[in-house]
Amino acid sequence: MATLEIKGLRKRFGALEILKGIDITLEKGGFLVLVGPSGCGKSTLLNTIAGLESISSGEIRIGGRVVNDLHPSRRDIAMVFQSYALYPNMSVGENIAFGMEMRGVAKPERDKAVAAVAKTLQIEHLLQRRPGQLSGGQRQRVAMGRALVRQPSVFLFDEPLSNLDAKLRVDMRVEIKRLHQTTGTTIVYVTHDQIEAMTLATKIAVLKDGEVQQVGSPSEIYNMPTNLFVADFMGSPAMNLLEGKVARADGAPGIVIERQDHPPIVAPVPASADVSKLADGAKVIFGIRPEAVNDMESIDRNAKLIVKFEAKVELVEPAGSDTFVVTRAAGTELTARMRADADLKVGQNHTFAFNLDKALLFDPATTRRI
Amino acid sequence: MSAADLVVSGPSREPTRHSLTTRIVIYGLLIVFALVYIVPLVVMVNTSLKPLDEVTGGNMFALPQHLTFQPWVRAWGEARIGVSETAGIAGYFANSIRMVVPAVLISTVLGALNGYVLTKWRFPGHALVFGLMLFACFIPFQSVIIPMAVILGMLGHIGNELRDATGWSLGFGNPTVNLVIVHVIYGLGFTTLFFRNYYEAFPTELVRAAMMDGAGFFQIFRRILLPNSTPIIIVTVIYQFTNIWNDFLFGSTFAAGDSSPMTVALNNLVNTSTGVTEYNVNIAAAIIAAGPTLFVYIVGGRYFVRGLMAGAVKG
Numbered sequence: 001m002a003t004l005e006i007k008g009l010r011k012r013f014g015a016l017e018i019l020k021g022i023d024i025t026l027e028k029g030g031f032l033v034l035v036g037p038s039g040c041g042k043s044t045l046l047n048t049i050a051g052l053e054s055i056s057s058g059e060i061r062i063g064g065r066v067v068n069d070l071h072p073s074r075r076d077i078a079m080v081f082q083s084y085a086l087y088p089n090m091s092v093g094e095n096i097a098f099g100m101e102m103r104g105v106a107k108p109e110r111d112k113a114v115a116a117v118a119k120t121l122q123i124e125h126l127l128q129r130r131p132g133q134l135s136g137g138q139r140q141r142v143a144m145g146r147a148l149v150r151q152p153s154v155f156l157f158d159e160p161l162s163n164l165d166a167k168l169r170v171d172m173r174v175e176i177k178r179l180h181q182t183t184g185t186t187i188v189y190v191t192h193d194q195i196e197a198m199t200l201a202t203k204i205a206v207l208k209d210g211e212v213q214q215v216g217s218p219s220e221i222y223n224m225p226t227n228l229f230v231a232d233f234m235g236s237p238a239m240n241l242l243e244g245k246v247a248r249a250d251g252a253p254g255i256v257i258e259r260q261d262h263p264p265i266v267a268p269v270p271a272s273a274d275v276s277k278l279a280d281g282a283k284v285i286f287g288i289r290p291e292a293v294n295d296m297e298s299i300d301r302n303a304k305l306i307v308k309f310e311a312k313v314e315l316v317e318p319a320g321s322d323t324f325v326v327t328r329a330a331g332t333e334l335t336a337r338m339r340a341d342a343d344l345k346v347g348q349n350h351t352f353a354f355n356l357d358k359a360l361l362f363d364p365a366t367t368r369r370i
Numbered sequence: 371m372s373a374a375d376l377v378v379s380g381p382s383r384e385p386t387r388h389s390l391t392t393r394i395v396i397y398g399l400l401i402v403f404a405l406v407y408i409v410p411l412v413v414m415v416n417t418s419l420k421p422l423d424e425v426t427g428g429n430m431f432a433l434p435q436h437l438t439f440q441p442w443v444r445a446w447g448e449a450r451i452g453v454s455e456t457a458g459i460a461g462y463f464a465n466s467i468r469m470v471v472p473a474v475l476i477s478t479v480l481g482a483l484n485g486y487v488l489t490k491w492r493f494p495g496h497a498l499v500f501g502l503m504l505f506a507c508f509i510p511f512q513s514v515i516i517p518m519a520v521i522l523g524m525l526g527h528i529g530n531e532l533r534d535a536t537g538w539s540l541g542f543g544n545p546t547v548n549l550v551i552v553h554v555i556y557g558l559g560f561t562t563l564f565f566r567n568y569y570e571a572f573p574t575e576l577v578r579a580a581m582m583d584g585a586g587f588f589q590i591f592r593r594i595l596l597p598n599s600t601p602i603i604i605v606t607v608i609y610q611f612t613n614i615w616n617d618f619l620f621g622s623t624f625a626a627g628d629s630s631p632m633t634v635a636l637n638n639l640v641n642t643s644t645g646v647t648e649y650n651v652n653i654a655a656a657i658i659a660a661g662p663t664l665f666v667y668i669v670g671g672r673y674f675v676r677g678l679m680a681g682a683v684k685g
Contacts, residue, residue, distance in 0.1 A: 052578050073584035085579035089597035098593075099583035146579075 003028050004049070004154055004186060009058035011044055011210075018044050020210040022058070026203060029184045035197040036207035037233070043158060045207070046190045050079050050156050063153050073102070078147035079156040082163065084139045086131035086146075093118075093127035096146045117149045137168045144179070157189040161196065173199060194234050198222065206230045223358070224272070228367040231287050231360065237337075240293065242330040243364070244286040246278045253278075255286055255361070257330050259311075265329060267307040267354060273361035273370045284370065285362040290324065292358035293336035295351055305356035313344050327352065418442065418654040425649045441650035445639075445658060449651050452638035459655050461628065462635035466615060467662075469546050469631055473553040474610045480554070481561020481606060482599065486591050488562070489569040490577045500566060506559025511619045514556075522548050522624060545625035552624060553614045560613075561606050568602040569595065604673035612663045632659050 004026040011019040018041050026032045034042040047053040049060060051072035060067050067075045086095050096117060097110040105113075118124045121141045131139055140160060147155055157176070161169045177200055180187055191197055197204050197218070204221045206213040206229070214226045225231035231239045244257040247266070253275050257265040267286070269275050278284070292300075299306060311334070315326035318340070325336045325344055336352055344350055361370040413430050418441050420434040447458035487493075488500050529542025541547035572595065580590045596603075621631040630638070636659045640652045 050578075050582065052581065072578075072582045077582070079579070079582050081575045081579060083573060083575050085573065085575035087576060087580070087594055089594075098580070098585075102584035102589065146583075 003061070003063060004032070004188065005059075005061040006045075006049070007059045007061075009045070009048065009060065010056045011041075011048060011053065012056040018210050019048070019055075022210075022212055024205050024212065024215055026186060026188065029186055031180050031187045031189065031200055031202045033197040033201035033204050034188065034190045034207060035192065035194060035204060035233075036213075038192060040207040041210040042190045042192075042207050046079075046156055046158055046188060049154075049188060050077060051075050073099075076153040077156055078150045078152040078154075079158065080143045080147050080160045082159045084131075084143040084160075084163075086139060086142055088131055091128055091130055092123065092134070092142050092145075095131065095142060096127075096149050099146070099150055113149050114145075117145045120148065121145050136164050137172060140164065140172055144176075148179075148183075153186060155185050155187045157187065159191055160189075161191070161193070176200060194236065198234070204234075206233060208233075224369070225287075225360070226369055228285060228287075228362050231362070231369075235289060237290050237324060237335045239287050239289050240332075240334050241362070242286045242288075242332060242334065244284050244330065246275050246280060246282045246284060248280050255284060257286060259329050260331070261312070262310055265307065265309045265354075267356060267359070268305055270356045270359040270361060271305065272359070275361070275370065278370070283364050285364050286330075287360040287362055288354055289358060290335045290337040292355040293334065294338060294353055294355070295336075295342070296353050298339050298342075299353045300355050300357075303355040303357050306353050307356060308351055308353040310349050311352050313346055313348050313350055316344055316346060325350075414653050414657055418650050418657060420650055422646070422648055422650055441648070441654040442658075444648070445651045445655035449639055449648070449655070450642070451635050452642065459632065459635050459639065459658065462630055462632045463658065465546060465625075465629060465635075466632035469549045469553070470611060470614045470662075473550045473557070473614050474607055476550070477554045477557035477561050477610055478603065478606045480558055481563075482565045482596065482603070483591065484558070484562040485565025485567075485569045486595055488566045489572070490574060490590075490595075491587070500562070503559050503562045506556065507563060511556075515619070515623055518552060518620075519623070522551070525551070545629040548624050549620060549631065552620050553610075553617070556620075557610050557613065560609060564602055564606045564609070565599070568599065572598070601673050604670040608666050608670050611666050615663055 004024075006022050006024045009019055009022040010017065022045060024032065034045060036042050044053060048055050051067065051070060055068060062075060062077065086092075087098065090098065093111075093114050096114045100110045100113060114127065115124070118127055121144060123138065123141050123145060126134060126138060126142070131142065134142065143160070160176075161172050164172060173196060176189075179185075180200075189196075189200060198221075201218050203215065204218055205215045206221060208229050214221060214230045216224075221230060221234055225234065225239075228241065232241060242257050244255040246269075247254050247256045253269050255267045255269060257267070259265065275282075275284075294300075296308060311327040311329065313325055313327055314333070317324040317326070321340060323338045323340055323342045323344070325338050325342070327334050327336065327350075338344070362368065363370055416433065417425055417430060419437055419439070420428075421436055421438050421440070424432075424435060445458065446460050449458055451457075451459065451462070484503065488496050525548070526543035529539035529544075532542065533539040576594055576598075577590055580594045585593060616633060617631070618633045618637065621634045622637070625631060625634070636655055639655055
């Protein structure tokens, strides 16, 4: 259990810079999720923490100790790999005990530790089997057991659920969360699945092109993304991002969103944004999550600022718990998340409403939130 | 297989007439080719069990009238090989074993280590090093004989000096040791190629996991890589064993007289120009010479195909 501090971390492969100065601090017992599209450097970052890849400059501290030049086995960490990386020639028990064997722990002690971990993970009946004889979920458990048995300061998970089918993934996600809550370990977890990131993390770091876009709690990342990339990346379906203009009528600034076959939507400026420095007619990106686009019946009753508008329904996607309705504004698709029994027909006009408490404005030039 | 074959509705399907003719053609061809391959062996075994007068006087397919194992006994322990004092091929067989076992083991272990380093511990220029090692696979034996002889001569000198100084030559200059050295060097290109391609497809995450578990370079090699390399080890051993056992050129160049390997002795036995040619003895000797490679193929053949495929698909 320890803090993890990363300062100014850079990683170069020749002229190519993979990590461009990463600064992240994770408190003791925290659950940090590194998330981003493929090639953003999140796995490289994890590997540098693990010591499997060297760093070009910067500093990594685990529990206050600089570990830059320490061998992976001396960093007091354990890692669960994407492919689980169980040794196929050893039984489950030998797999879990291998690290202790390498450190010269005596056999009786090893057996005791393996038994304890197997009990925690409920894999006692599998200890004699080979990894090849296990199902995906069982392998996942064994891989976690191998990490757990070391009782490290920091756990590293490299996309551990990506090889499991959808249902098992949800089960294992719950299990990892429970593991974190009961043991209180510090965890760094890499995924490209933003739902995993939201559900597991106490802290999320969104990466893109080797740079941290934003670090924050899941709700900060979701509700207050600092830029368009984070806004677009987190959330499914993605946030609606509509082009608009600042317009001041009678002194009160508003946002005008042009539409082709309908009059423009004129919305007051969301509370989160400050447009006092923007000129009249300045372009902005109006961001609103699908769940904040609804109709008058089911929009959040506590919303302070609502704007309604007519729009034509282009597509209806029933998803069981909700129905996603796609319409059009500012030349792009606008997705609304409606209640499951919403009775909408394609081609029909319908009255939608924006919950502006949840809306955000972005500067199209810098992509930053206003 | 057509789509209709995949949709089987009944509990069992009657074989159709079409599949029966197909079967006859397939099995017919298989039997023909099996015969083509088995006939020479049958003739050899048959001939080796006949007395010489039956061999020279009779049909080669005729079964022996007086079954005798005398040709085998003669070939093994009594026949005169060239101008040598030693009788029979037994001593040469032992020479070959003494040469082939260490040569196969050393070249296989070194090839595995090379493959391990070239895939899991990459260094700048690893591709060039591998390319140069591959060169060894394309160099004809004949072109390296003279340089090899020069180097072996130097090693011989070192051996002599060592013996003068310490009393031990450490094997330098010994013909069998020389042949082991030659075959290890020559085989290294192939064994490295085999293992590199196999380890290229070997999951790197396993190596990383072992590193995190605190295993060192050789521990990872011995505990993680090698136990999972059975198919490629068998392929390499079969390949190396066959090549080294069957080698004639290096054997006849770098070893002489009583230290010759089996292949050279067989040649000396068969090509002798004095006395009557004892075909039955010659053939018995030839079968004995081919025995070990046959044995290795039969034991490891299953893996040979599997391992070759593994290397071929993930190259």
